[in-house]
Amino acid sequence: xxxxxxxxxxxxxxxxxxxxxxxxxxxxxxxxxxxxxxxxxxxxxxxxxxxxxxxxxxxxxxxxxxxxxxxxxxxxxxxxxxxxxxxxxxxxxxxxxxxxxxxxxxxxxxxxxxxxxxxxxxxxxxxxxxxxxxxxxxxxxxxxxxxxxxxxxxxxxxxxxxxxxxxxxxxxxxxxxxxxxxxxxxxxxxxxxxxxxxxxxxxxxxxxxxxxxxxxxxxxxxxxxxxxxxxxxxxxxxxxxxxxxxxxxxxxxxxxxxxxx
Numbered sequence: 268x269x270x271x272x273x274x275x276x277x278x279x280x281x282x283x284x285x286x287x288x289x290x291x292x293x294x295x296x297x298x299x300x301x302x303x304x305x306x307x308x309x310x311x312x313x314x315x316x317x318x319x320x321x322x323x324x325x326x327x328x329x330x331x332x333x334x335x336x337x338x339x340x341x342x343x344x345x346x347x348x349x350x351x352x353x354x355x356x357x358x359x360x361x362x363x364x365x366x367x368x369x370x371x372x373x374x375x376x377x378x379x380x381x382x383x384x385x386x387x388x389x390x391x392x393x394x395x396x397x398x399x400x401x402x403x404x405x406x407x408x409x410x411x412x413x414x415x416x417x418x419x420x421x422x423x424x425x426x427x428x429x430x431x432x433x434x435x436x437x438x439x440x441x442x443x444x445x446x447x448x449x450x451x452x453x454x455x456x457x458x459x460x461x462x463x464x465x466x467x468x469x470x471x472x473x474x475x476x477x478x479x480x481x482x483x484x485x486x487x488x489x490x491x492x493x494x495x496x497x498x499x500x501x502x503x504x505x506x507x508x509x510x511x512x513x514x515x516x517x518x519x520x521x522x523x524x525x526x527x528x
Contacts, residue, residue, distance in 0.1 A: 268384070269428060270481060272400045272402060273437070273481035281399060282398065284327065284355075284399060287439055290322030290323055291322050292322070292323075292450065294461065295455075296315060297450040311454060320340070321462050322340070324339055326358075329437045332476030332478045334441050334445070334476070335354050337466070338462025344411060344414075365397075370394075374394055377390055377394055378390065380424050398423065400426055401426065402426045403438075404428055405428055444472075448468045449465045
């Protein structure tokens with residue numbers, strides 16, 4: 268379902284966004300390259316003072332590469348939910364209006380994004396036009412009834428990555444890029460400095476964002492490679508070429524009898 272959202276969501280006129288929280292990041296030296304004069308590398312202290320941590324709230328739009336972030340000291344629901352509501356409301360205002368559909372057709376569009384789930388979320392009786400798919404992790408706080416109902420009321424369908432499947436969330440890839448660029452080679456002394464570094468690199472990224480594509484050419488090559496393999500019965504092994512099956516013993520005996528007569 269997550270793969271389907273990445274591949275077809277935008278083509279169907281649905282905005283596909285991903286959300287995640289990163290951190291905590293400590294006030295400590297972070298190894299990495301930095302801009303220094305030749306022959307004068309940056310030095311990192313071998314001791315540091317623990318002076319708190321910071322986290323990063325992230326909303327990512329793979330189709331355009333645009334990322335929205337907020338540095339915080341805590342990612343609890345009391346912090347995360349108000350920020351998400353504000354950012355998602357702004358995003359929805361910029362989306363084109365959906366043509367009205369009859370109630371049953373509209374409900375089927377919503378239910379199509381629950382096919383194959385072992386435990387589907389109960390949809391409200393009255394549903395607005397579906398406008399956005401929100402992909403995020405399978406955390407308890409993301410199932411808060413008040414917030415899920417708010418998403419439904421605003422035309423947003425939440426899609427939860429399965430347990431052990433957080434790699435399906437592209438926001439995690441985006442966060443790794445931001446953290447590496449923002450903190451590598453830095454020695455922040457306060458959580459505010461960490462927040463400033465991470466938000467600053469996100470602003471720089473948005474000046475010329477790179478769209479993300481699920482799979483792409485590399486995935487297509489892997490798929491073609493898998494199709495060229497030949498599975499071996501009884502195991503997960505495979506070969507690159509078909510195995511020439513030898514004749515069984517009975518056939519060999521019959522052939523030997525024919526040749527002797």
